[in-house]
Amino acid sequence: MVEKNKTTVARPVKHEAAPSSFRRLKGMKDVLPGDYPVWDFVLRTAFRLADFHGFERVDTPVLENLSLYERSSGRTSDIVTKEMYSFVDKSGDRIALRPEATPGIVRSYIEHGWLNLPQPVKTLWYGPLFRHDKPQLGRYRQHHQINFDIFGEASPLADVQVIFLAHQIVSDLGIKAQVDINSLGCSDCRPNYINKLLAYYREKKHRDQLCQDCRKRLLKNPLRVLDCKEPACINVAREAPQMVDYLCDPCKQHFVKILEFLDGLSVPYNLNSQLVRGLDYYTRTVFELVVPSQTAERPLSLGGGGRYDQLVEYLGGRPTPACGFALGVERLILQLDENHVKVATSQDQPDIFLAQLGDGARLKSLLLFEELRQVGLTIRQSFTKDSLKAQLALASQVGAKYTLIIGQKELLDGTILLRDMESGSQEVLDFKKVKTIMAKRLGKN
Ligand SMILES: [Zn+2]
Ligand SMILES: [Zn+2]
Structure with a gap:
């Protein structure tokens, strides 16, 4: 009985195809x-x-x-x-x-x-x-x-x-x-000017050139005829009386x-x-x-x-x-x-990339992440990645100046590994002092 139910549940449910209409409305924009x-x-x-x-x-x-x-x-x-x-x-x-x-x-x-x-x-x-x-x-x-x-x-x-x-x-x-x-x-x-404007546009040679919209505007809102974007209307507007003269x-x-x-x-x-x-x-x-x-x-x-x-x-x-x-x-x-203007962002060149191996190290680096943020350092991380190689690749991709690494050994020793991303040199730091050392190195104290 149980087995049978299991198979029923496990059978893939047939969904209707997602409607193709879920797209943004015409004339709307997403900011990505x-x-x-x-x-x-x-x-x-x-x-x-x-x-x-x-x-x-x-x-x-x-x-x-x-x-x-x-x-x-x-x-x-x-x-x-x-x-x-x-x-x-x-x-x-x-x-x-x-x-x-x-x-x-x-x-x-x-x-x-x-x-x-x-x-x-x-x-x-x-x-x-x-x-x-x-x-x-x-x-x-x-x-x-x-x-x-x-x-x-x-x-x-x-x-x-x-x-x-x-x-x-x-x-x-x-x-x-x-x-x-x-x-x-x-x-x-203005009323005096509008009269002059209407007199100008009512002349047959001018009126005949106007678009349909402008002929209506002439009745309701004659000033608007002046900024019509139709080439013929722009042409007639050139010789029209100007408000500044009135x-x-x-x-x-x-x-x-x-x-x-x-x-x-x-x-x-x-x-x-x-x-x-x-x-x-x-x-x-x-x-x-x-x-x-x-x-x-x-x-x-x-x-x-x-x-x-x-x-x-x-x-x-x-x-x-x-x-x-x-x-x-x-x-x-x-x-x-x-104008091809490039805008710098706070995400550009982080001071530090935090890398870790294993759950214990992950928790420790999450806590360190917050401590380093409080001294004003910009930090990138990838807490979801397990592979150190992938994390180091990401660190150089985002252009971090330093990477701090906590592995199993560092976790046990109470230390952390500091890697200078430019020179590739590494040193072991006391975990308790890392915040002070990094703040000093990066000029944040
Ligand atoms: Zn006035
Ligand atoms: Zn027009």
Whole structure:
């Protein structure tokens, strides 16, 4: 009976073949162990500089009310109409996966009364964003941004600071970028400009050249016609009236001051009258950080931002001038890849490799591993390997300076064998003293 049962159990169970659909979603990306050193390099560089400039870290949830984005980005923006991941949750609330960072940060600013803190409030934010758009070079449906925002400061120096900071980060990463900059004016001067723009585009010879999307944009959001990527539309936009010629005096002074400071700081910039950034909430300054790409036709944008003086009020807060900059992490990494930047990691050239033979030695080296970590040494090991030969091969493969070996004999003697991996010379050390000796040799005391 027992025997019979055994055979039943032992018979291989027929599984259905694994579905081939378990692959990552279109436009999504895995960050693999080999990718991480570069990610780490980008984030560390950005965080260090932002901290130096007095920006403080904040986080906001991935999920927000859908209406937050409808209200801030504008119902007619591409983000809201085409690209947002949204759903009705189990309580019947309309929810969106955040497609951009600023509305959530502004919501948080209002909700927590940051207005009562000493102004300006300078925030640093990092996280993933979600857009269901056509995946393109360096742009994924889940991508990551680093955002710096300054709330409660109307001075053009705030614009200068976020631009300068973004440019510094990118320079520190070894990327040569320039700033594309434009002014979109304010509610006083923009309407007049929009009329001039509409008059231009309504002329038959111009209108006839526009793509279908732009003809619709003309009705809902005429500024967006200026940054259409269709060659015909780019052509018509070249001769279109430029906002900078219609700025009111305060807007003009604001813009000129920024340019003067960028000159003084040697931040290279280019006046780009077609730059509108596609979001309803920008006032006055808009900017992008761009680099000429070797693989793409158009310059690659590493990130951008602008001033949004009315957004806080528009989302229910008290009137608060604000501006911000967002850097695209995947775009920066793509650029580092193009420049073949090699990033050093903590895993590079460990001080010590720990090798062992047998379970007793294994336990002892696990304890030693922790002791050596505490004195600040970098250690590699392979506790799962039994063969000494394989362990020594791994030690030279990872480029360890020294290997410490505990075998049966060393375990009994209370000693440990030290091997200099470069010279191949070996010496026997007292196990109790090994931590002090190694720390001294490797300059950790
Ligand atoms: Zn104005
Ligand atoms: Zn177009």
